[in-house]
Amino acid sequence: MVHVYGIPNCDTVKKALVWLQKNNIGYVFHDFKKEGVTKEKLQQWLSIIPLEKLGNKKSTAWKGFTIVEQVQAGSIAGGIYLMQLNTNFIKRPVLEIAGTILCGFNEESYKVTFSKK
Secondary structure (H helix, E strand, O other): EEEEOOOOOHHHHEEEEHHHHHHHEEEEEEEEEHHHOHHHHHHHHOOOOOHHHEEOOOOHHHOOOHHHHHHOOOOOOHHHHHHHHHHHHHHOOEEEEEEEEEEOHHHHHHHHHHHOO
């Protein structure tokens, strides 16, 4: 089962969900705004993908961070703290598929990943 993490009104999340539905791929949705994200989950993701990929420096959250917070976001511990504090800093959506993590929506990446499953 695919687990999709994101915010329902995010345009990128919407694109990913439409793609999954069109391709008859079942998923469970985890709403960051309602359910948050645990430190353990973020640590798990960061054991698979780099912090630079999970943290979204194009987000409004990033733009709202102070210089000190932006520096803090460069470390694993600081990045996790800021992602928990403001889930908008996480690149969305995050998909968990049998040990694989995808961040954002890229149709080609989705096609390749799901053709292997």
